[in-house]
Amino acid sequence: MYRFDTDLTVPVVGAPMAGGPSTPALTAAVSRAGGFGFHGGAYVSPDTLRDDVRATRALTDRPFGVNLFVPERVDVDATAFAAYRERLTPLADRVGVELPEQVAFTDDAFPAKIDVLVDERVPVVSFTFGLPDRAVIDRLHDAGIAVSSTVTSVDEARLAVEAGVDSLCAQGFSAGGHRAMFAIADADPRIDTLDLVAAVADLGLPTVGAGGVGSADDVRAILDAGAVAAQIGTLLLRTREAGTRQAHKDALADPRFTRTVTTRAYSGRLARGLENEFIRANDGRAPSAYPQVNTLTGGIRKAASTDPDVINLWAGSGFRSARVATAADVIAGLVG
Ligand SMILES: Cc1cc2nc3c(=O)[nH]c(=O)nc-3n(C[C@H](O)[C@H](O)[C@H](O)COP(=O)(O)O)c2cc1C
Structure with a gap:
């Protein structure tokens, strides 16, 4: 072994x-x-x-x-999930996707x-x-x-x-x-x-x-x-x-992005990434529901895959050395 x-x-x-x-x-x-x-x-x-x-x-x-x-199967707080969906709706409209009303758990x-x-x-x-x-x-x-x-x-x-x-x-x-x-x-x-x-x-x-x-x-x-x-x-x-998206690769070297933070905003689980507009607007608002929040934001991230202020830019604190x-x-x- x-x-x-x-x-x-x-x-x-x-x-x-x-x-x-x-x-x-x-x-x-x-x-x-x-x-x-x-x-x-x-x-x-x-x-x-x-x-x-x-x-x-x-x-x-x-x-x-x-x-x-x-x-990990956890109960989703339906009210908090609906509120987060509501919060993301203007962005979803802007990038041309419809957010699912409900998202089922998947293993x-x-x-x-x-x-x-x-x-x-x-x-x-x-x-x-x-x-x-x-x-x-x-x-x-x-x-x-x-x-x-x-x-x-x-x-x-x-x-x-x-x-x-x-x-x-x-x-x-x-x-x-x-x-x-x-x-x-x-x-x-x-x-x-x-x-x-x-x-x-x-x-x-x-x-x-x-x-x-x-x-x-x-x-x-x-x-x-x-x-x-x-x-x-x-x-x-x-x-x-x-296979990193080009916008993610570029953001790691872009002086506009200055620090990393942890957030549940993209997936419902905490993750560290470059702080961008999406995180600034939504940090602290997502329920602790994974993978449901991940699926909820997935359509937006796919539709805006070239926009570093929308997609998740996962990165650790040593990102400037990449x-x-x-x-x-x-x-x-x-x-x-
Ligand atoms: C883009 C990205 C995706 C990651 N995906 C996974 C994953 O699928 N599974 C996992 O165990 N860790 C994942 N990690 C965390 C890494 O295993 C590791 O803990 C982390 O990259 C180490 O810190 P560093 O990024 O500062 O080198 C991911 C990290 C990054 C940056």
């Missing part, structure tokens, strides 16, 4: 980035460079996930992983995706937004697949250790994209990457540190804090292999 503490040549993990940035080319490029590429398996169908896994395998013989979001085909990953014997499967049932972890292990859990606190890390995972990804507060809290309603523990890595690594499992990496010094600090590798997301967003380069060049610059 794959082990992050002994099997990595280069101590860099490429973050899974569902919703566009993750591509087979990016995942394979990170693994080919000696790091470990993770593919974001959320938001796509099981068939597409299977195709992506096979396409990645066609590009590299080296191990790689797939990340899934663990579904993003989680069980069928587990079937695909078991069938395809993907070397590592990681989970974000909580832990799957023990039976899922056992099934992956029986197939020779190592299991990783993304955690934002030591309490979550302890739960993951008890559940029998093989490694942990400690996601600090500065990380780009969705915050990985196990429960949607949880407050963000807001723990700095290095503090979290040090505390989580003490539990004894190989720990990957994520959040805010912009330089070789940041990687070194994460390793010194006790991690076996540093995970980079934002630094890969502008690479040639990433360069146009190949993934191999980015990794070489971190460990060279």
Whole structure:
């Protein structure tokens, strides 16, 4: 079974980035460079996930992983949801889309995706937004697949250790994209990457540190804090292999965007991105309902896909260091 503490040549993990940035080319490029590429398996169908896994395998013989979001069924506050829909209606009208009256919960085909990953014997499967049932972890292990859990606190890390995972990804507060809290309603523990890595690594499992990496010094600090590798997301967003929307790539280098913030405005779950008009107008208004709010805003984001003041510009605090380069060049610059 794959082990992050002994099997990595280069101590860099490429973050899974569902919703566009993750591509087979990016995942394979990170693994080919000696790091470990993770593919974001959320938001796509099981068939597409299977195709992506096979396409990645066609590009590299080296191990790689797939990340899934663990579904959490929560009751949606219908009044708050309707109020948020109402709030977004003028913007929806402006970009020419009709907002759905109601949005049903979906598990993003989680069980069928587990079937695909078991069938395809993907070397590592990681989970974000909580832990799957023990039976899922056992099934992956029986197939020779190592299991990783993304955690934002030591309490979550302890739960993951008890559940029998093989490694942990400690996601600090500065990380780009969705915050990985196990429960949607949880407050963000807001723990700095290095503090979290040090505390989580003490539990004894190989720990990957994520959040805010912009330089070789940041990687070194994460390793010194006790991690076996540093995970980079934002630094890969502008690479040639990433499927990031052009408006998102450009915004990362645009002096108009000066800081990142966390917000539930796009998806109902907290996520860190460049502060733009959409966030300024809607932060603090969305109910904690995922994936319902994500689906609600999805049509707007699709229709306005070239407008950086409308789309989600997920980014970590090190976003200014994201360069146009190949993934191999980015990794070489971190460990060279
Ligand atoms: C655009 C984007 C999409 C992301 N999608 C996922 C995802 O699908 N699954 C996941 O576990 N983490 C996701 N993350 C979070 C990363 O795994 C990682 O924690 C983060 O990128 C590290 O911080 P950094 O962006 O400052 O390097 C995403 C991050 C970004 C920037």
